[in-house]
Amino acid sequence: MSPFTHLFISKSRKINFELSLIIRDLVNVPLVSGYYYVNWKLKNATHTTGSTARVHIKDHQVTWNHPINTMIQLVTNKQQILSTCELKLEIHQKGGKEIGSLSINLSEYAGSGVTTERYLLQDCKYNSTIKLSLRMNIKSDSVNTFQTPPLSRQQIFKDIPSIVHHTTKPIPSKPLLRKSQSAISLPKYCRIHASQEPSPVDLVEQLFAAKQVRLQA
Template identity: 35%
Template sequence: MATFDVALRIEDLNNVPPLNGLFYTKWKCQGHNGTSPRVPVVNREVRWSHAIEHPVDIPIGRDGTLAPCELRISIRQEVYSHVRMKVGALTVNLSEYARLSGSTRRYFLQECKLNCTLKLSISVSQVSGPDSYTIPQLDRSMVLTDLNDIIASESSARNATEPSSLGNSLSSQQPSGRRVINVNSTPSTHSNTTQSITTETSQSRALLPIDNTDLRDLAPFQRSSRKNQQIVNDIFSPSPSSSPSLPT
């Protein structure tokens, strides 16, 4: 069993149509529950900034993974102080945010007919208990990724794959199968450079078919070789032995 201190802030609900009445939230987690203030819609947004802080006890399973610890938030609309309607709900597993100092995300609402997203700030810090456990993977099916998160993730990925030096950058741009001369270092001898150029030239020539046929033999209606011409002459020219003899 591990004990965590949960600091939650229910920020706002956006993309809300101009409806009458007041909006508020009800939350519940491990016997703890509460209600946020009632706020009207202003510029298609309902802003609460309602802070919640309480400890939770999360057991550790036999496989070493934290058991689920669900936080249930329900958004409701109150009209004329006697008519209350449910706008949507959200269930968050706090075990997925263990040891996370601060996380602000927007979430899609469940059981909601409006195109609204709820913004939450969650911080789950361990207070006591063993620390040798596995944190379950974050369920992103209900998380709306902001543009800033996309830019930050792409920037970090770009920095991780960026070459460390100019020499590495030049090596990655050269095609495989060729020797590369490093521009930052001076060749030891002139023979190494000559050998590199010769190797590239040999490889480029090896890609072309070799044909020693004379260009004159490629003209139409012309004999391809002297040997073929000799065969034709032997066939159509009469031999001396087969020529008819004249009467004497």
């Protein structure tokens, strides 16, 4: 749906959301040097594009914890299901080389509270994954009801950390994931590290608290 078409949609079908998103980290990068950053794009929002800082890789991991705060206007269909709201991330190594990308539909997470997931990158030959924390709440002045589309779990990547970290437990004889996404397919030098970082809920709550202080000022 183009921005021009969006102008002719009935107000009763439009719903405003407050999006808080944190681009947290990238792991399983089989490289030992270089700076990495993320370009992001979002439609029907007050802030539609941006980039993270350039961060140096350490132990095959890049950590940004980059916050994004914006307003999004979504549209419902006749069944009151929210339209697609694509978030596109492009991960680059400084110098222009693209490591991979990710596209997710934010409408699937509307009104679900704080959600933290790790996603397998698209168009990436390394099995690298990126971690996001997000909260997408309906704005107080929006009274329209809505339904979310079903959550797509095709790229959500949860099972590898449990296999890698808990080495004292036996690894199942059959992989829980497709062969292309299994722990066996990862390079031996790619390890997922458990970092001592704040919880997703704390990060998002801090983000909202800072926003409220700025508004009161």
